[in-house]
Amino acid sequence: MSLNDSLEGDVRDFLVNEAELHTYDDLTKVNPVTPTTVLKCLQARYSARVFYTHAGCTLVALNPFQPIPHLYSLDVMREYHSAPQPQDFKPHIFIVAEEAYRNVQGQVEPVDQSLVVSGESGAGKTWTSRCLMKYYATVAASSHKCQDTVERIERRVLDSNPVMEAFGNACTLRNNNSSRFGKYIQLQLNSSQLLVGASVQTYLLEKTRVAFQAPNERNFHIFYQMMKGATEKQRQEWEMPYNQKFSWLPNADKTLEEDRLQETAEAMISLGIDTDKRTQIFRVLASILQLGNVNFSLASESQPCDLDEESKATLLQVPVDELQDCLTVRTLRAGKQNVLLKPCSQSECVIRRDCLAKVIYAQLFEWLVTFINNSMCSDNSKWCNFIGLLDVYGFECFLLNNLEQLCINYANEKLQQHFVAHYLKAQQEEYVAEGLEWSFVRYQDNQSCLDLIEGSPTGILSLLNEECRLNRASDAKQFRVRLEKELSGNTRMSWDKFSKQPHFIVAHYAGRVSYQIEGMMEKNKDPVPPELLSLLQKSKNPLLQSLFAASDAEGNGSRAQSKVVTVVSKFKNSLESLMKILHGTTPHYTRCIKPNPDCRPLTFKKEEVITQLEACGIVETIHISAADCCYFTLELLEEQRDRVRSQKAFCIQCCWRRYQRRQRAIRTQSATLIQAGTASTQMAKSVRAAQMDALAEAELDNAEDLLEEEESCSLPALDPLLKERGSVQLSSIPEPVAVHGWPLGLAMASAPNITVALTATGFQKVMSLMATLKIPFRHGEYKVETNQFDQGVASIRAQPRGSVKLHLRRSPLRYADMHPGQNADGVTGFNQILLEKT
Ligand SMILES: Nc1ncnc2c1ncn2[C@@H]1O[C@H](COP(=O)(O)OP(=O)(O)OP(=O)(O)O)[C@@H](O)[C@H]1O
Structure with missing residues (x-):
């Protein structure tokens, strides 16, 4: 019988006991550990409405796609928080939360903690992050002890969620409330482990969505909230007439629970954004929507395009004619003095319009994040440790993938490497160091893939930056040739010989992804015409003006700089500083799994789940953790030995005490006898003496x-x-x-x-x-x-x-x-x- 036959036999034997499968709280107890057995267990648990399962050091969270009563209630939080051993309770995200919290209390190095929540779009990362924040805002609440400012901190930390989600989330094909940015929130704890503040760092907002929405997708929630929830008075203030149609707001008829302006406005108030500022923000947003309705009519080839009559409203509170010039005429500089004006084609005008909208929205989002940080961040002297929550976009592979997917998948490779280095590799090395007999599990060490992406000077990102810095029009085919020349020997890189589109394929740890090159260079350069920036500085909207006040709108010298700081270099830098922070913390991993692609409640699709399990290397994790469990078994034996020892010691102590008690009793009895004898002798003597006296x-x-x-x-x-x-x-x-x-x-x-x-x-x-x-x-x-x-x-x-x-x-x-x-x-x-x- 071959090894495979025997494994299949074992798998069959294991699966026969179907009634038991849902009882496996930890997938390391599954035997044998195969994708099939793991999948079956998770399916059985999902059917039994059990959504959390341990997988050794990681927690697997299956998305129920419907609210589960009492699963996250205050009582449940308190139960996990007050339990002497929360690990003995049913698997739950609160176990992870509590473990991290106790690590901070225990001051075990490294004291700072990170909770890394990963998974694909719609898997439940944002939901999980929200649960974690609520948990800490509850168990680490200091409001009842300190001043009311602290109470405001907890409220603000929680209120940062609806505001950031309104501005940064959107309805996509895969998730009605999809985060279109990555975030890392640091919950700041003082020396008594009380929550005293928080800060948030965001990554790679998908700003293209402002001006372009894929079929059946929507723009950011905030626009729909304004359109659906504004009062008549607000519409007037924002110059957003009722019944006006906006071309950048598709699928507005889709009703989502996220379309709640009131909730967003209240959270903004709680964060300290006053009425004036709110009005300015909403006016900027309304202007962006108006900008989307601007169309260009071509008078003649040599003449600049004209803004449609209906578009000539007071947009962005800037002079309309100046806006028209900026959108339709390009300013070319040759040296410092020579300025050349060149009318743009219709399509170029559209690109400039979209660029204007994107840069305003991105800048507004950044301003908002800074405001939120200022509102909830505690003074450095007041906090000493933090628990970081990382909610980043999961691995992405679409039909068409471009620079955004390359960045997202690069970030996922980095996180996977962190996981591998921190847990899988470290664990195996520990076994060797401890002399445990151990057959190595082949986990995917993705260093070669990272070398391919970030390597210098011939990694994809370096070559892309180099191409963008050449002062020439981007050419996708040329770049493909360059890539092939430099990287054809790399086993992680390949090309589809039959595809006519310039592309390259990267074999990521989670699967192969084909990236189209067309448009990649432009996205990487992300150029903003300086004349647009100068125009925005002239806005009568104080907020808009301040958003661009610091930018070097004249383009003097900034062009050279903007050439250097490409999108991927900025992203690489922020990712590296994130990884540095993560390396200084104790990580806790939660893998969110999306059980079906249509977000249907309580529906488990095996093919969908198995792909995700493979993508995050869960089976390897279980293998190594299972060995870890053997090592625990060892600990169990140690524990048993300790128990027997202490029983025996107790027995010996009992015997010794009994012996001592008996000895004492004998001595007491003898002493009593002696005393009685002496007393009677003395009595006899005194009687005799009395007799003699008489x-x-x-x-x-x-x-x-x-x-x-x-x-x-x-x-x-x-x-x-x-x-x-x-x-x-x-x-x-x-x-x-x-x-x-x-x-x-x-x-x-x-x-x-x-x-x-x-x-x-x-x-x-x-x-x-x-x-x-x-x-x-x-x-x-x-x-x-x-x-x-x-x-x-x-x-x-x-x-x-x-x-x-x-x-x-x-x-x-x-x-x-x-x-x-x-x-x-x-x-x-x-x-x-x-x-x-x-
Ligand atoms: N534990 C849960 N209980 C009930 N519903 C959940 C749970 N987790 C997620 N959901 C549902 O699934 C939806 C998608 O979850 P979430 O937005 O957290 O996914 P995500 O992983 O953050 O996706 P994206 O990467 O697109 O932002 C939520 O809007 C919610 O309706």
Whole structure:
């Protein structure tokens, strides 16, 4: 089985599961990734009314061609804005918007962002740009925090849309509201990421439309708005009578929702264009329309043409005869002094008339853009980052293509290269750097096509400029020969051998386009006769006058300059500065797809869509992003590992804590037991002490009684009870001496820090004495010392509590205090000790 057979089999297997196809939020999940599977998925989603789908790093937006309720409501905006992970939500343009916004907040380099919206005419670029602007005007709104000027900024940013669309959009065969210019809007954010201003840069307004409208197309919206929406008073002011027919306003009967003068006027007011200025603007526009009605009648070959009678109205607020001269007579200069006047042919007059209209309209548009910028642009010190929205015309390929298409397709090549360089190439290089096994996807690197167009000195644009700078009449055939001579070896360039028209074919990344050469040089030179410019400076309309005040109408020296600055050089320069800006930002790509050529709601034409998918290289993008997804898969595994690790760590922590808890409980229990034991011991001690106190009290009472009795009796006569309770004989005394004192129990209980040395005749006697005194004998409580002479018990020491008084009384006995074997002189006489409890 061949590789192709197996791929087809896989494709069939994938497509069998049709009920599932619409669930693929990201085309990178489609497997296998082929134009067929991608197309089927998008179709299934479109049928399910799901219009946004991720394609890796890009967002694919399918145009529903009808308003979808609640798809862009404030609630939805807030939902995406407040979501912790907006990417987890359904694919939406707000995800792209929010991601860019969070990048600015996160200050991840490069902090400035660009949202590149591309697609062919009618695909939904302008709609998408409007949604993005509304989103930022909502989520980055600062009006509730700051002064009301800021509120005006948000309003102005949004109001710039209807004004620019009225002047720059027109109904074409492919789109009722087609932008006839490219634009890059920078939304300026302050350090708190609040919208504080905006600026807009426009590219290549299709000014030829003012004087020429292709069959079934219309002029710019603003003219129809004036014609349909003006009040009687306004018509008078603008000199635009009711029922007047204008040859430059074809298909006026076509009613479009864009024909709303009121909305445009209100937006102009909000942008700060006052009544006076508005009137001047509308008068200029009305003059342009009047100019379109000017016809020329030929009197004779040698005479200049004459303006038709009905055309001799006060046009452009300039003298009619001067206007007539300018339109019908050419001024030729030979050196500084020699001026030659040459009557124009009828067709030349028409060209001069059209030229006048185009230059006025282009200049007015530029003035408007500058005014809008001044109105909404913030002071440089007040903003620090921006989010740029790029809405440029998509790739164009018509039956007849000329300089406009060459410029547009050149711009698209540039953007495609930016996309390729920034994403596809960078991504593959990253895989290599990370050592990922990766089979390279062959994406279309369009550098060779760009070399063909912009290369110097032999690129198409250089050769075209060179041809235009030669001071000779343009010759299409001659230029074709020159091109063939210089570029025939280039594989991107070809010619149709059977075509008689001078042309060249360029193989663009999105397809081959045949450009006709006829008229290309004139368009590139875009000459404006200087006499026309001087005429406009004489206008009584202050706005018109100011529009041309700065121009060097005399043509002194400016001709040489105007030769240099051709249309393509100007366009190339502005494109290069745009690319420079884009390279300094983090880009986000949105590919708008037009699902059918007739702008019919919810209609999906496969052939139409597949061509667009191929043109923007979406399949290659998905391939590379799918690999990127494998790499994410890797991240998923990493995540899983982290999760398992943290589970295990949690488990270990739990076990450790449980162990610690148990240890603590054991310690607490033991401590409680020890404390209980100590407490009970202490309690027992104090109970015992209390008992002894009580006993001592009782004995003291008895002893006192006995002492009193004793004092009154003879000494040797010892009370047997006293003998029994407390009197002891000192063994050191040869003759037993009765020591009268406190009973031993009492002494022990009451005499702190006094060691009462009692001599007994034997341990047994002491023990029995103690037993008699009911003193419990415990080891350690009493210290029993043996007498050093007779080896009997010498003393029982205790640490009695409380304080005692010592009463020493001299004994009446002569040798009562003598120790046997000691010097007899050592009589102290204090041989009787009485203790008294204090
Ligand atoms: N998301 C959408 N929801 C509903 N309608 C849409 C949407 N996007 C586009 N449209 C419809 O499609 C029309 C064409 O869209 P838009 O003007 O934005 O195309 P474009 O790509 O800017 O075309 P051009 O290059 O000609 O200016 C809009 O006027 C609108 O009616």
